[in-house]
Amino acid sequence: MITDNSTVYIVDDDVEFRKSLELLVEMLGYRVIGFSSAESFLEFKNIHRPACLILDVFLPNIDGLQLQSKLSQQPDSLPIIFITGHGEIPMGINAMKNGAVDFLLKPFKQEDLYKAICQSLVRDKAFVDKNEKKQKINASISLLTPRECEVMKKMITGKLNKQIAAALGISEKTVRIHRSSLMRKLKITSVADLVRMLEEIDIIHSA
Amino acid sequence: MKSEMLHKSFLNHYAGLIVLALGLAIIASATLAVRKNVEKTAQREFIAQSEVIRNSIVDRIEEHARILFSAAALFNVTDTVTREQWRIFNKQQKIENQLPGIQGIGFSLLIPREDLAKHIQDIRREDFLEYKIKPDGERDVYTSIIYLEPFTGRNLRAFGYDMFSEPIRRKAMEQARDTDSAALSGKVRLVQETDKEVQAGTLMYVPVYRKGMPTDSLKERRAAIVGWVYSPYRMGDLMKGILGSGLLNNQLHLQVFDGAQLTPESLLFEKGPSAKVPAHSVVRFTLLSTIDFNGQHWTLRFTKTGEGLLTVEYLGVWLVLFSGIFIILLLFALIRSLEGTRRRAQQLAEELTVDLRQVSDRLHLASTAGGVGIWDWDVVNNKLVWDEQMYQLYGTTADQFSGAYDAWRTGLHSEDSQRGDNEIQMALRGEKEFDTEFRVRWPNGAVHYIRALAIVQRDDSGKPLRMIGTNWDITEEHRKEEEIRKLNEEFKGRIKESMEELVHVSRIAILGQIAAAVAHELNQPLGAILNWVSSARLALTKEKPDIEMVKKILTNIVEADMRAADVIKKIRGLVKKERNEFKRVNIENLIWHVINLMKTDAVLKGVAVDVELNVTDAFVLGDNTQLQQVLINLILNAVEASSKKVDAGIKVKADNKKEGFVTVSVVDFGEGLKISEIEKIFQPFHTTKEEGLGIGLFVCRSIIQSHEGELGVFNNDKGATFFFRLPLIKDSGGVNDNG
Numbered sequence: 031m032i033t034d035n036s037t038v039y040i041v042d043d044d045v046e047f048r049k050s051l052e053l054l055v056e057m058l059g060y061r062v063i064g065f066s067s068a069e070s071f072l073e074f075k076n077i078h079r080p081a082c083l084i085l086d087v088f089l090p091n092i093d094g095l096q097l098q099s100k101l102s103q104q105p106d107s108l109p110i111i112f113i114t115g116h117g118e119i120p121m122g123i124n125a126m127k128n129g130a131v132d133f134l135l136k137p138f139k140q141e142d143l144y145k146a147i148c149q150s151l152v153r154d155k156a157f158v159d160k161n162e163k164k165q166k167i168n169a170s171i172s173l174l175t176p177r178e179c180e181v182m183k184k185m186i187t188g189k190l191n192k193q194i195a196a197a198l199g200i201s202e203k204t205v206r207i208h209r210s211s212l213m214r215k216l217k218i219t220s221v222a223d224l225v226r227m228l229e230e231i232d233i234i235h236s237a
Numbered sequence: 238m239k240s241e242m243l244h245k246s247f248l249n250h251y252a253g254l255i256v257l258a259l260g261l262a263i264i265a266s267a268t269l270a271v272r273k274n275v276e277k278t279a280q281r282e283f284i285a286q287s288e289v290i291r292n293s294i295v296d297r298i299e300e301h302a303r304i305l306f307s308a309a310a311l312f313n314v315t316d317t318v319t320r321e322q323w324r325i326f327n328k329q330q331k332i333e334n335q336l337p338g339i340q341g342i343g344f345s346l347l348i349p350r351e352d353l354a355k356h357i358q359d360i361r362r363e364d365f366l367e368y369k370i371k372p373d374g375e376r377d378v379y380t381s382i383i384y385l386e387p388f389t390g391r392n393l394r395a396f397g398y399d400m401f402s403e404p405i406r407r408k409a410m411e412q413a414r415d416t417d418s419a420a421l422s423g424k425v426r427l428v429q430e431t432d433k434e435v436q437a438g439t440l441m442y443v444p445v446y447r448k449g450m451p452t453d454s455l456k457e458r459r460a461a462i463v464g465w466v467y468s469p470y471r472m473g474d475l476m477k478g479i480l481g482s483g484l485l486n487n488q489l490h491l492q493v494f495d496g497a498q499l500t501p502e503s504l505l506f507e508k509g510p511s512a513k514v515p516a517h518s519v520v521r522f523t524l525l526s527t528i529d530f531n532g533q534h535w536t537l538r539f540t541k542t543g544e545g546l547l548t549v550e551y552l553g554v555w556l557v558l559f560s561g562i563f564i565i566l567l568l569f570a571l572i573r574s575l576e577g578t579r580r581r582a583q584q585l586a587e588e589l590t591v592d593l594r595q596v597s598d599r600l601h602l603a604s605t606a607g608g609v610g611i612w613d614w615d616v617v618n619n620k621l622v623w624d625e626q627m628y629q630l631y632g633t634t635a636d637q638f639s640g641a642y643d644a645w646r647t648g649l650h651s652e653d654s655q656r657g658d659n660e661i662q663m664a665l666r667g668e669k670e671f672d673t674e675f676r677v678r679w680p681n682g683a684v685h686y687i688r689a690l691a692i693v694q695r696d697d698s699g700k701p702l703r704m705i706g707t708n709w710d711i712t713e714e715h716r717k718e719e720e721i722r723k724l725n726e727e728f729k730g731r732i733k734e735s736m737e738e739l740v741h742v743s744r745i746a747i748l749g750q751i752a753a754a755v756a757h758e759l760n761q762p763l764g765a766i767l768n769w770v771s772s773a774r775l776a777l778t779k780e781k782p783d784i785e786m787v788k789k790i791l792t793n794i795v796e797a798d799m800r801a802a803d804v805i806k807k808i809r810g811l812v813k814k815e816r817n818e819f820k821r822v823n824i825e826n827l828i829w830h831v832i833n834l835m836k837t838d839a840v841l842k843g844v845a846v847d848v849e850l851n852v853t854d855a856f857v858l859g860d861n862t863q864l865q866q867v868l869i870n871l872i873l874n875a876v877e878a879s880s881k882k883v884d885a886g887i888k889v890k891a892d893n894k895k896e897g898f899v900t901v902s903v904v905d906f907g908e909g910l911k912i913s914e915i916e917k918i919f920q921p922f923h924t925t926k927e928e929g930l931g932i933g934l935f936v937c938r939s940i941i942q943s944h945e946g947e948l949g950v951f952n953n954d955k956g957a958t959f960f961f962r963l964p965l966i967k968d969s970g971g972v973n974d975n976g
Contacts, residue, residue: 044761046797050768053790057775088757088840115760116753116841136764140771 036151037061037078039108041071041097042086044115047136051084051113058144068092072100077108079158082131082150087114087121095121098128106161109150113138164231170216178212181205186225253572260565268558275554276521279541283522286489287539290480291526294493294537297479298441298530301339301468302419304330305443308342309466312445318344320363320384327386338478339468340429341392343385344445345400345410346464350377360397371398380410380464391429395469398428406440412532413442414462415455421533424495424505427469436473437505439495443467472506480508490540497527497536505535519543610708612691614642616665616701621645630687630708632679650676650684664693665701674711686715736939743936744811744866750873754838755808762801769794807834810862811869821966822864824855824899828891831868835876844876845886852891855899857963859944864963867937867948871903871959874933878907878956895962898946902960909952918950937961 038060042048048064055062061078065071068089083101087094094112101107112125112133122133131153132146174182177198184194191209195202218224311326312318327342348356353370360368360383370381380401385392400406409422420442427438446452446461476493492499493506522541527534543550604611610627614620619641628634631648638644642661649657653675664671671691676684691706748755773790776783832848839846857864872889879885888904910918917923919938924931934948941948946963 044765046793046800047761047765047768050765050772050793050797054768054772054775057772090840093843113764114757115764116757136760137767138764139767140774 035061035078035080036155037063037081038084038147039071039074039077039081040064040084041066041068041089041094042084042113043067043089044086054140054143055084055147058140058147060147068094068097071097079106080151080154081108082147082154083108083110084147085110085112087112087117087125095125095128098125098130102129106157109153111143111146111150160230167227167231173215174212175208178208178215181208182212182224185209185221186228188221253569253576256572257565257569260568261562264558264561264565267561268554271557272551272554275550279543279550280522283489283539283541284524287524287526287537290491290539291528291537293479294476294535295528295530297338297475298421298528301441301470302443302530304339304342305419305441305466305468308344309443309445312463312466313448316448318384323384324386324388338470338475340427340471340474341385341387341395342466342468343382343392343395344464344466345380345382347401347462348379348381350379353379356381365396368397372402374402376402391431395428400440400465400467409440409533410442410465413465414444414458416531417444417446417452417458418531419443421530423533424503427471429469429471436471437495438469438471439475439505440467440469476506476508488542490542492538492540494536494538496534499536499538604707608709612645612706612708614704614706616704627708630685630710631677632681632683632685637680648677650678652676661704664691664704667693667699671704671706684712685710686712739932740863740866740936740940741814743870743932744862746933747866747869747873748808748811751808751835751838751869754835754841755804757841758804758837759801762797762804765797766794766801769797811866813862815862819858819860821856822859822861824852824857824891824901824963825850827861827864828868828889828901831865831872832889835869835872838873839876839887842876842880843885844879845884846872846876847886847888848890849888850891852893852899855891855893856966857899857944857946858966859963860940863940864944867940867961868901868903870933870937871961874959875903875905875907875956878905882906893965897965898962899965900960900962902958904953904958905956907956909955909957910950915950919948 038055040048040051040055040062042051042064043066045066048066052062052064063074065074069092071083072092085094085097089097092100094114098110098112101110107129109131110125110129112122112130113136114121114133115136117133117135125133131150132142134142134146171179180198181194184197189197191202191205195205198205213219213224216224216227218227308326308330311322315322323344330342346356348370356379357368357370360381370379376399378401380399382395382398382400385395388396401410403425405423405425409420413420422440422442425438425440426435427440430436430438442465444458444462445464445466446458447463450461451457452461472493476491480491491506491508492504494500495503495505519542520540521543522539524539526537526539528537603609604624604626608626608630610630611624612627613622615622621640621642621644623635623638625635628638633648646654646657657673657675660669660671660673663669671689671693674686674688677687678684687708688711689706689708691704693701694703694705695701769790773787776786776790828848828850832846836846868889872887875887879887886906888902890902890904891899893899919934921935922931923935938948941961941963944963946961948959948961950957950959952958
């Protein structure tokens, strides 16, 4: 059970319902922050991860679906659980397609809510972890010299030292020096490790 | 009477023809008489004319005889008459001028056979060297024309001719010698004639006896004869001289015959137009007349021709005929015309009589068939006359009817008799036409409705004399009218019921349309309640149950439940079927109430609702539920029309710009309405939506109309504006407020 440090954000304009939901989520062991409109949520910057968003579909001005599409433009968007007093199937499908974790009709059971929150938090935790790892790798890569970067790019395509030297117009010996230097900086021992690492941060495909 | 009429008509009919026939007969006889007269006159004239001509001829012949006698006398004066003497004598006579037509006057000498030679010698000695006696031949006695004046031209041919040798001439010469008188010969061809223009000829002889010899007896005269003075006549020339140019006109024809035989051989002379008379000319008169000159006969034949009746002579006849016919025809036409006029007048009179009888018959038939009774009231003498139909209309009979005004009055229904009196009096005073209805009670108690019309006849001063009118039974009509009225009311009642039902159905339909919103509104408190319950359960399952929290939660649950109940209550008004009652309705409250009910629906459809109320304390008299229904319908339509737009919104407004009225408008920003749709949208079962009955606006209009208001629509800049306008009531009381 992921409870520690996890936050649940709730956006619902119906005060009474939001209050009841805030209490229930709190009782389930999460930190809760409620908003009465999409605008007030968007203004709120201090979001702690892992977290998830419980979002009412019908909101004044900017409704839930609009907020979802706005949030999805950011790379680190929160997983969303939609709730609504009146839902139609097309609306739900649309929301799910756009990445919603679940679509709950009011009134909903505590178990369904809990399941959805857990699912969301697991997904966000994984995202957060991956993000941390990426940041570490990126920090290591940023220590490399430009020449070391070039050598690394050739390495992951499976080229031999001799081929790399020819391609870059340097001696085989120099290649070997760069290679050992970058392996040391990245704290790895084999080309396989390098490939795995770069896959982690999606560099291989973009390279 | 009929036969007399027929007789008269017959006379009248044939009068013209009789006059015509008689007239024509008279004209015919008159014409014939005139014609006869004309003919007679013509004949008389002809006879007179013929006589004149005959006399002229006789006179001329006798004149010639006298000339010859005078010439013969010359021989009595001297023994020998010389040629010169003869010439002079005849010249002095000037016969050519005075008696035209004479060829000459000559002397024929008797020459005994023994003296012939000496005679020829004597003449030849006178320088006529070739003289001889013609014709040659041996004869006992010779004659010779020794003198002939004028001795020129064709007369020269006669010189020496022996006339005694030719029998016709000889006969006349002998007659003259024997009777001592002038004698005319028969028809001869004169020796003077050439071959050209041969005319018949005749000669006249006068004897010349030897001077001093006795001539008393025939014997003495024969012995004394020495010669003859004679004149040859060419008949044409002679007659020309006699007749001149005036005596014969172009219609009078004259033929002169020698003797009594009228043959071409004996024809001496012919004069007249016969040779060139037109073919169609006819011989009208013929007259034979004889001239006897010393035993020689001439027969004169006069012929008068004419060119039929078409001549000036007959002008009078024609004049009589034609003018007579003309006058008669004129008379005939006049009689016919008069007769025609009279007959037409008679015919018209007969037709009118027939028409009048037919009209009368028809009137009777119509009044009987139509059940129309006719009454006639002598106002002055109070005598009321009814026809047969009237008795039937009043269920009575003639013998039970007194024939006075009161007899009618007693027949009336007791409730109508006073009014009947008044109507009659008003009509008599000329205040009102008598045109009314009343009931009559029959003796058997049955009540009948009567329709009555009448006119009033007045004298010069306007005093009513007489009142004539009609009655007919309208009981059946009354019954039918009553039936129709009842049916109509029943029908109206049913319509009203149906309308109420429709209004209700329409309201229920609204519920269907806002079901989502209702569900949403209910789900909020229900969802909250479930959350509270879940929280409470969690609170109780803790190692240390938090009772305080559960208490708090329970309070919240009650609140949520109340809220859910409110929602139910709010919509129950729409579903509830209640008898519509008009109460004071505060328009402001009504609008807010509806907005409250509808906002969820609008939000669900993504439509913002803007409210702009410019009224305070606006009250109308009406059915609160129904008026809500109207506004809900308008808002539902507006939301629907706007929902397809991005940032959609509608506006609900109220104002009392129009004095005494409140106007509630719902403005949408949809597509607006097509002109062709504007009138249709208020018709039942007209809808542009895929779902929906199409009765919403129809019901709205009915509701507003039943509130004496109006419901309308117009296109605004972006969409449509529906509005309703209701009459305001004075702000008094303030009870029975809605909301």
